[in-house]
Amino acid sequence: MQQLSGVLRVTRDLYRSSPSFRTGATILAILLAMGVLSLVSPYGPDDRRVVPVDRPPSLQYFFGTTSLGQDVFWLTTYAIRNSLFVAGLAVVIGRSIAVMLGSFSGYVGGAIDRVISGFTDSFIVIPRLPLLILISFMIRGSLNMLGLAVLLGLLDWAWPSKRYRSQVLTLREEDFTKTATFAGMGTLKIILREHLPFLIPFLLADAVSGFLFAIGMEVTLSVLGLSDLGSPTIGTMIYWAGYYQALLTRRFWWLVAPIVTSVLLVVAMYLLSISLGNYLDPRTRLKVLAARSTA
Amino acid sequence: MGFLKSYALPRLLQWAVVIAVGTTVTFTIPRLLPTDPVEQTLRRVSTSLLDPRAIETFRATLTDLYGLQGTPLEQYGRFWARLLKADLGPSLGAFPTPVTQIIRDGLPWTIGLLGSATLISWVLGIVVGTLAAYFPRSKWSQFVGGLLVTVYPVPYFILSLVLVMTFAYYIPLFPLVGGATGSPANLGAYVFSILQHGFLPALSLVLGGAAFRFTIARALASGVIASDAVTYAEVAGLPRRRIIFGYVLRNSLLPQVTDLALSIGALFEGALITEFVFSYPGIGYRLYTAILQSDFNMIMGITIFSIVGIATAALLIDLLYPLFDPRVRYR
Numbered sequence: 029m030q031q032l033s034g035v036l037r038v039t040r041d042l043y044r045s046s047p048s049f050r051t052g053a054t055i056l057a058i059l060l061a062m063g064v065l066s067l068v069s070p071y072g073p074d075d076r077r078v079v080p081v082d083r084p085p086s087l088q089y090f091f092g093t094t095s096l097g098q099d100v101f102w103l104t105t106y107a108i109r110n111s112l113f114v115a116g117l118a119v120v121i122g123r124s125i126a127v128m129l130g131s132f133s134g135y136v137g138g139a140i141d142r143v144i145s146g147f148t149d150s151f152i153v154i155p156r157l158p159l160l161i162l163i164s165f166m167i168r169g170s171l172n173m174l175g176l177a178v179l180l181g182l183l184d185w186a187w188p189s190k191r192y193r194s195q196v197l198t199l200r201e202e203d204f205t206k207t208a209t210f211a212g213m214g215t216l217k218i219i220l221r222e223h224l225p226f227l228i229p230f231l232l233a234d235a236v237s238g239f240l241f242a243i244g245m246e247v248t249l250s251v252l253g254l255s256d257l258g259s260p261t262i263g264t265m266i267y268w269a270g271y272y273q274a275l276l277t278r279r280f281w282w283l284v285a286p287i288v289t290s291v292l293l294v295v296a297m298y299l300l301s302i303s304l305g306n307y308l309d310p311r312t313r314l315k316v317l318a319a320r321s322t323a
Numbered sequence: 324m325g326f327l328k329s330y331a332l333p334r335l336l337q338w339a340v341v342i343a344v345g346t347t348v349t350f351t352i353p354r355l356l357p358t359d360p361v362e363q364t365l366r367r368v369s370t371s372l373l374d375p376r377a378i379e380t381f382r383a384t385l386t387d388l389y390g391l392q393g394t395p396l397e398q399y400g401r402f403w404a405r406l407l408k409a410d411l412g413p414s415l416g417a418f419p420t421p422v423t424q425i426i427r428d429g430l431p432w433t434i435g436l437l438g439s440a441t442l443i444s445w446v447l448g449i450v451v452g453t454l455a456a457y458f459p460r461s462k463w464s465q466f467v468g469g470l471l472v473t474v475y476p477v478p479y480f481i482l483s484l485v486l487v488m489t490f491a492y493y494i495p496l497f498p499l500v501g502g503a504t505g506s507p508a509n510l511g512a513y514v515f516s517i518l519q520h521g522f523l524p525a526l527s528l529v530l531g532g533a534a535f536r537f538t539i540a541r542a543l544a545s546g547v548i549a550s551d552a553v554t555y556a557e558v559a560g561l562p563r564r565r566i567i568f569g570y571v572l573r574n575s576l577l578p579q580v581t582d583l584a585l586s587i588g589a590l591f592e593g594a595l596i597t598e599f600v601f602s603y604p605g606i607g608y609r610l611y612t613a614i615l616q617s618d619f620n621m622i623m624g625i626t627i628f629s630i631v632g633i634a635t636a637a638l639l640i641d642l643l644y645p646l647f648d649p650r651v652r653y654r
Contacts, residue, residue, distance in 0.1 A: 150341040152585060155633050157592040158610065158626035159349065165614060165622055166356045244478030248596055251480060252614055266484070275492060283488070287481055294476035302472070 052299030055292050066105035073106045073260055085281050092281035095272040104285045106260040114177045115242035121181025122238050130192030151186035164254040172256050180242045188234045199223045229308035236301035240294050262286045330651055338638040345630035350402050360619045361385045411624035416616035422624035432502050433605030437594040440528035448536025453572045456544035475534035479593040483527040483600035497523045500602035524601045528593055543575035580647055584640035588633045
């Protein structure tokens with residue numbers, strides 16, 4: 029309970045003091061609200077021919093309608109929900125692997141560490157898009173939202189894992205680690221209780237960069253026709269708009285909705301991560317304090 | 324000699340490890356997946372091949388083509404034997420043109436686009452980022468910072484699509500598709516055409532790349548500006564230009580070289596995506612065609628080629644590093 033009120037207080041302070049947090053949080057709240065709205069949508073996610081086709085935006089159809097007879101507004105609400113699900117799950121999977129592998133290799137050290145690090149370093153250099161295309165090409169047709177999220181998560185751990193490892197290497201040498209060891213604390217307990225809090229600021233920033241990767245790759249794979257084209261996501265909306273020549277036939281609203289949504293989503297996330305990073309980094313807080321005392 | 328042993332050799336080893344890991348992963352994945360490329364291809368063409376005997380021969384040919392005979396270990400051995408001969412098999416979409424031939428045709432376009440965009444965005448990002456760190460309160464630095472922070476997280480595909488929609492479609496300043504028109508015989512017009520076709524694809528890569536470089540450069544330069552050396556130079560009254568370029572920029576340059584080697588893969592992915600959007604005739608566009616034609620061999624070939632190519636590019640940048648850092652050179 030106490031922790032919850034602490035989180036709320038920090039959120040309020042950030043909202044008041046940081047313009048980038050304010051902008052990011054507002055945009056994200058609107059997008060989340062739209063995602064929640066999909067639960068009360070009058071149409072199902074794969075309903076077609078339920079509204080007149082190719083209507084421009086109007087009071088009745090806020091974002092217009094598609095050539096498939098879908099209402100772009102409600103389609104967008106589903107797209108936000110699905111894209112958030114895919115990206116969110118991919119981030120959780122990727123970060124879990126990264127934290128476990130990175131801290132394990134950092135704590136164990138020695139030959140095992142060298143093997144894991146060598147493997148991680150190689151994986152960082154390997155371009156992931158062709159690999160992703162190869163895999164999703166082979167399982168085309170049977171790749172659903174869940175599969176896509178797992179696939180993206182499995183490919184996005186190498187870079188963060190290297191960073192967690194180096195963080196752990198410094199933490200392991202800290203005095204408080206030795207104190208805890210001599211006090212008889214178990215290794216697992218030291219990691220969870222003493223070291224994890226130090227990793228959290230980086231974890232937050234890293235989660236956002238994983239989120240950007242997942243959103244970008246989802247869009248790319250969908251546009252190539254390699255993802256689950258039956259479910260509305262930001263990427264599949266663009267795919268179908270392209271398939272029905274929305275650009276050439278001047279039905280730009282079909283493309284504008286997913287493009288604007290994706291830009292707003294990633295920019296809001298990025299702004300949030302910048303302001304949170306600034307807040308959690310003690311050095312910037314000191315700078316702000318110094319500026320205040322001289323002013 | 325010390326340099327070679329302690330710097331170049333480990334890098335070379337790392338290069339070999341990257342290629343070994345990358346190609347092994349590429350070899351393993353299709354064999355772990357439940358789908359069988361031979362059966363997939365057969366299903367696609369079997370309507371035209373009704374004779375069961377013909378289908379059997381075709382299956383044998385395909386199995387041979389995909390290197391799927393024998394135990395996994397034998398397959399792995401033959402896979403490497405073919406790779407070392409730079410043999411990636413024939414393209415199934417443009418049978419029997421070898422995959423390597425198609426890659427070789429696309430390569431100059433990709434290298435030209437990727438190389439120039441990388442160079443421009445690297446220099447631009449560092450210079451602007453350093454200046455923005457040195458003048459953090461000025462209007463333009465806050466404006467450029469805000470603009471690039473908005474561009475940075477936007478996926479490459481969306482960025483390219485918006486550029487195509489705006490500058491090739493609604494305001495037709497640039498051509499919509501292709502790499503160049505005319506023939507190399509009329510050199511002047513041909514070069515102009517290349518520049519005209521390449522401008523928008525390069526712009527989307529430069530914007531994305533420079534935004535990323537800018538954020539790092541600004542953070543690095545802020546650190547250098549706070550150092551005693553720069554404070555001393557300012558107190559000594561050195562010209563501002565010399566402080567910025569001679570001290571701040573120079574001191575924040577080294578991590579950027581290392582980072583370039585690490586991010587060249589991401590830039591390459593951006594180039595692939597940009598090529599789909601602009602139908603630019605490089606490797607990315609050939610990959611797109613391969614997907615449309617269900618050309619498994621081509622996709623496999625491009626994947627392996629990308630891994631080897633990017634690892635080599637990263638190795639070259641790493642080997643150039645001693646030119647910038649005397650500490651490594653004189654070790």
